[in-house]
Amino acid sequence: MKTIKLWRTFKEGVDNYRRNGWLTFATVSVLTLSLFIIGLTALIGFAGSLAVRNLEEKISISATFKPDVSESRILTIRDELSKYKEISSITYVSKEEALKQFLSDGNQVNADAVTAIGENPLLSSLIIRAVNPADYDLIATKLQSSSYQNEIDTVNYARNKKKIEGLNDYASRARAIGLTLGIAFTLIAILITFNTIRLTIYSHRQEFEVMRLVGASNLYIRMPLFFEGVFYGLTAAVSAVVFLTAVAFAFSRNSGPILTEILGGTTFFQVYLSFLWIFAPLTIIVGILLGVVSSHIAIRRYLKI
Amino acid sequence: MDRVKSTKRGSEPTPEPILEEELSAFVESDQSDPTSTETDAPIVPILEFDQVSKSFPGGYSAIDTVNLTILPGEFVTLVGASGAGKSTLLKLVYAEEVPTSGVVRFNGRDLTEIKRKHLPYYRRNIGTVFQDFKLLPQKTAFENIAYALEVYGKPTEDILAEVPQILELVDLDGKADNRPKQLSGGEQQRVAIARALILQPKIIIADEPTGNLDPVSAEGIIKLLLEINQLGTTVILATHNQGIVDNIGRRVVLLDHGHIVSDEMVGRYVTSERKPRPIV
Numbered sequence: 001m002k003t004i005k006l007w008r009t010f011k012e013g014v015d016n017y018r019r020n021g022w023l024t025f026a027t028v029s030v031l032t033l034s035l036f037i038i039g040l041t042a043l044i045g046f047a048g049s050l051a052v053r054n055l056e057e058k059i060s061i062s063a064t065f066k067p068d069v070s071e072s073r074i075l076t077i078r079d080e081l082s083k084y085k086e087i088s089s090i091t092y093v094s095k096e097e098a099l100k101q102f103l104s105d106g107n108q109v110n111a112d113a114v115t116a117i118g119e120n121p122l123l124s125s126l127i128i129r130a131v132n133p134a135d136y137d138l139i140a141t142k143l144q145s146s147s148y149q150n151e152i153d154t155v156n157y158a159r160n161k162k163k164i165e166g167l168n169d170y171a172s173r174a175r176a177i178g179l180t181l182g183i184a185f186t187l188i189a190i191l192i193t194f195n196t197i198r199l200t201i202y203s204h205r206q207e208f209e210v211m212r213l214v215g216a217s218n219l220y221i222r223m224p225l226f227f228e229g230v231f232y233g234l235t236a237a238v239s240a241v242v243f244l245t246a247v248a249f250a251f252s253r254n255s256g257p258i259l260t261e262i263l264g265g266t267t268f269f270q271v272y273l274s275f276l277w278i279f280a281p282l283t284i285i286v287g288i289l290l291g292v293v294s295s296h297i298a299i300r301r302y303l304k305i
Numbered sequence: 306m307d308r309v310k311s312t313k314r315g316s317e318p319t320p321e322p323i324l325e326e327e328l329s330a331f332v333e334s335d336q337s338d339p340t341s342t343e344t345d346a347p348i349v350p351i352l353e354f355d356q357v358s359k360s361f362p363g364g365y366s367a368i369d370t371v372n373l374t375i376l377p378g379e380f381v382t383l384v385g386a387s388g389a390g391k392s393t394l395l396k397l398v399y400a401e402e403v404p405t406s407g408v409v410r411f412n413g414r415d416l417t418e419i420k421r422k423h424l425p426y427y428r429r430n431i432g433t434v435f436q437d438f439k440l441l442p443q444k445t446a447f448e449n450i451a452y453a454l455e456v457y458g459k460p461t462e463d464i465l466a467e468v469p470q471i472l473e474l475v476d477l478d479g480k481a482d483n484r485p486k487q488l489s490g491g492e493q494q495r496v497a498i499a500r501a502l503i504l505q506p507k508i509i510i511a512d513e514p515t516g517n518l519d520p521v522s523a524e525g526i527i528k529l530l531l532e533i534n535q536l537g538t539t540v541i542l543a544t545h546n547q548g549i550v551d552n553i554g555r556r557v558v559l560l561d562h563g564h565i566v567s568d569e570m571v572g573r574y575v576t577s578e579r580k581p582r583p584i585v
Contacts, residue, residue: 215429
């Protein structure tokens with residue numbers, strides 16, 4: 001008996017979904033749009049944080065040593081510095097390597113200048129990367145007040161300082177904005193979806209009265225709406241994922257190589273694909289939940305007796 | 306219809322164990338055949354209003370200390386002007402409203418004792434017919450009638466067998482696949498009656514069933530209700546159509562401002578002011 005009723009309410013839900021063409025379309029559209037906006041906000045946040053992390057990795061400070069400091073001395077200093085937990089990596093760049101890097105970009109003017117000088121004008125240096133970009137300030141101060149401060153020619157932190165601070169600032173602001181927008185859009189999406197489904201149910205309120213009079217239990221009246229909610233959520237989630245994929249693909253194709261560089265060598269679409277793994281199942285769950293919870297709450301008032 | 310009559314309600318498969326008790330409680334006291342009223346055994350009234358009053362918020366009193374007993378198999382017509390309390394009285398029967406004071410009994414059982422979640426099962430004892438038909442617009446005539454059985458958990462093969470029979474009874478066998486919009490008012494009302502009948506209820510309640518119909522259709526509906534009554538079902542008809550009432554020649558209860566003014570076994574429509582009867 002239970003199974004036959006469950007099957008009937010399921011069929012009833014499918015019929016409602018099919019028969020109420022316009023209403024279904026409107027409900028699914030709103031739900032799709034909501035999920036799409038949530039997805040877009042999340043994607044921008046995801047790509048943004050990836051870019052920030054990538055830029056952070058590119059930032060470093062380099063300590064250039066005076067020409068008379070020997071390589072072994074520099075390596076000793078390096079080993080000493082690597083004990084600090086704020087520092088994630090230290091790379092030693094000898095003056096020969098520095099010259100090679102300097103000439104590697106193929107700029108003829110640079111090459112001519114080096115030839116004119118007749119010797120390697122560059123100095124050996126240590127390139128230091130911090131675990132947390134906010135610590136560069138501390139590391140720079142440490143270097144300049146260390147026991148080997150006299151052996152250091154320059155710490156280029158001052159030059160990078162503005163850039164680093166700007167990035168720190170940007171990253172935290174981007175996170176705050178992304179989070180606020182995400183929460184706001186999610187709330188709006190929930191409210192709009194709830195309201196649309198309430199309207200859908202409102203348009204059927206007389207039918208609930210008829211069903212009750214005929215002797216349908218509240219559960220029997222509710223179940224088709226539950227299934228309807230599931231279908232709304234499912235269709236909307238799938239549509240939202242499809243739209244977002246299309247948008248990500250188009251954006252990825254039309255964006256220049258700069259974006260790929262900012263993202264650390266991966267294209268935007270590749271970033272999207274790694275995002276999709278979490279996003280798609282989550283959207284489907286959220287979509288179904290939105291549909292089901294909305295219809296559940298909305299119908300309550302019509303089933304008082 | 307003979308086949309339909311021979312099926313005992315109590316033997317119907319019921320979805321939940323509690324429900325079985327609930328239903329049998331209503332059925333047990335109703336073993337007497339409503340048509341053989343001449344036996345000496347005391348008959349349990351199918352419906353009993355005992356000092357029933359119903360007032361709405363704001364102090365408006367729709368029903369005021371009404372006492373009314375209806376026996377199984379009766380055909381009772383409730384008459385009275387709009388606002389006299391007919392609809393409220395009927396709503397108390399199918400438990401859409403709860404009395405402010407007094408007791409309404411169905412088959413000897415106080416309706417307020419029924420738990421809210423069991424009300425749908427109780428309502429299956431009562432067929433309802435309304436002025437506005439109350440059909441589901443998205444469903445065909447067949448589906449509308451079948452719905453009452455589906456809700457009840459009836460096996461599909463039984464539904465496929467029973468619905469065409471009842472459609473034939475109300476003379477709509479050719480219109481099974483029409484939606485309410487494709488049917489005339491009289492046809493829609495016959496679908497509604499068929500739906501009310503399909504669960505073989507103890508009582509059919511008809512609240513202004515002819516209110517939206519032309520005189521010919523209205524006459525057809527009343528004839529159908531009388532036929533149903535002849536097969537043993539109690540019918541309570543609320544109307545203010547005087548021509549109809551006078552032609553039925555059955556018990557008439559006149560309501561005025563929530564009071565029963567008169568109750569005659571073979572009644573005519575008479576208002577308390579004895580107005581001349583207009584031609585309908």
